[in-house]
Amino acid sequence: MHEELSTLKNQALAGLAEATDAGALEAWRIKYLSRKGGALSEAMKVLGGLPREERPAYGQAANEVKIALEAAFEERQEALKAAALAAELGGGALDVTLPGRPPALGRLHITTQSLRQIYAIYAEMGFQVYDAPDVETDDYNFGWLNIPPYHPARDMWETFWVTQATAGATTEGSPLLVMRTHTSPGQIRVMRERCPEPIRVILPGKCYRYEQVTARSEHQFYQLEGLAVGRGIRLTDLIGTLQQFARRMYGARRRLRVRGSYFPFTEPSIEADMDCILCGGKGCGVCKHTGWLEVAGAGMVHPIVLHNGGYDPDVYSGFAFGMGVERPAMLKYMINDIRYFYGNDLRFLGQFG
Numbered sequence: 001m002h003e004e005l006s007t008l009k010n011q012a013l014a015g016l017a018e019a020t021d022a023g024a025l026e027a028w029r030i031k032y033l034s035r036k037g038g039a040l041s042e043a044m045k046v047l048g049g050l051p052r053e054e055r056p057a058y059g060q061a062a063n064e065v066k067i068a069l070e071a072a073f074e075e076r077q078e079a080l081k082a083a084a085l086a087a088e089l090g091g092g093a094l095d096v097t098l099p100g101r102p103p104a105l106g107r108l109h110i111t112t113q114s115l116r117q118i119y120a121i122y123a124e125m126g127f128q129v130y131d132a133p134d135v136e137t138d139d140y141n142f143g144w145l146n147i148p149p150y151h152p153a154r155d156m157w158e159t160f161w162v163t164q165a166t167a168g169a170t171t172e173g174s175p176l177l178v179m180r181t182h183t184s185p186g187q188i189r190v191m192r193e194r195c196p197e198p199i200r201v202i203l204p205g206k207c208y209r210y211e212q213v214t215a216r217s218e219h220q221f222y223q224l225e226g227l228a229v230g231r232g233i234r235l236t237d238l239i240g241t242l243q244q245f246a247r248r249m250y251g252a253r254r255r256l257r258v259r260g261s262y263f264p265f266t267e268p269s270i271e272a273d274m275d276c277i278l279c280g281g282k283g284c285g286v287c288k289h290t291g292w293l294e295v296a297g298a299g300m301v302h303p304i305v306l307h308n309g310g311y312d313p314d315v316y317s318g319f320a321f322g323m324g325v326e327r328p329a330m331l332k333y334m335i336n337d338i339r340y341f342y343g344n345d346l347r348f349l350g351q352f353g
């Protein structure tokens with residue numbers, strides 16, 4: 001073999017042995033194997049200047065060096081890759097014995113938790129859960145509950161009206177729709193469905209009011225309605241039911257008091273308070289120094305409402321009540337701003353349950 005070629009080969013192989021990373025390897029490849037200006041290409045250029053008879057032997061020898069260097073390059077490349085992989089696996093970059101990261105779990109919304117607690121208490125007293133629609137007609141939300149159009153009691157509920165006009169259609173002749181302002185319209189729906197059977201249901205649901213949002217009131221919030229209809233149901237049954245609820249929800253020693261009130265759909269109407277769960281009636285910030293917390297608005301179902309539900313008020317009687325759902329949770333956890341409930345801040349929601 002030509003001496004220059006064998007020197008080149010030895011030099012190249014020695015250089016390759018020193019290349020210990022991908023960068024050095026690439027530099028080596030450019031230096032010896034690159035078509036443009038690589039040492040081997042340069043050595044090939046000598047060919048033209050040789051005597052004709054020497055050319056084939058030189059050419060063949062140069063080609064053999066090229067094949068040998070290419071093979072050595074590939075081998076070195078593989079060896080470096082394998083070494084890098086072994087270093088990564090053995091070097092502790094991945095410790096498979098570490099405990100896994102826990103997946104983020106969802107949880108029940110605080111309102112759902114409150115609702116379920118309330119369901120459980122009323123279920124023990126024989127109340128079934130009944131679902132009624134969020135969008136109601138004016139008749140269900142007001143009219144059949146003894147709140148006729150232009151009745152001043154409508155001012156008790158600031159109302160979101162639902163526009164029904166769709167392209168090419170008029171609203172004339174179709175009933176007025178509202179986002180229900182309270183869960184009471186469900187009373188009419190249950191009565192019409194169950195009449196003349198006796199009824200003992202609770203109706204949970206979201207209510208909507210066109211009101212300013214403050215720490216104490218949201219424009220969307222939950223209510224829970226209660227309704228019992230049958231023969232011989234009396235005001236004392238209502239008071240006993242609410243008292244049982246207060247005691248099971250807030251502690252066995254709770255006292256209940258009843259005040260006269262007014263709702264168009266009940267007669268007589270009452271509001272029920274319990275002694276403050278924080279101060280026991282002495283007066284504190286939570287009960288605004290009255291010693292009492294409101295539990296529910298309630299009353300005996302008005303004869304007109306019974307009649308609208310299909311029941312003969314001379315034969316049947318019933319009681320109804322309406323209570324907040326966020327409020328028990330606010331009392332339990334001392335939350336002083338209802339806006340947290342639906343602000344969707346996980347830092348708040350993640351604290352419960």
Ligand code: DAH
Nearest residue numbers: 182184297298299320321322
């Ligand atoms: N619907 C009433 C409101 O939203 C609450 C209420 C009061 C419901 C008395 C009742 C009731 O069933 O008897 O303010």
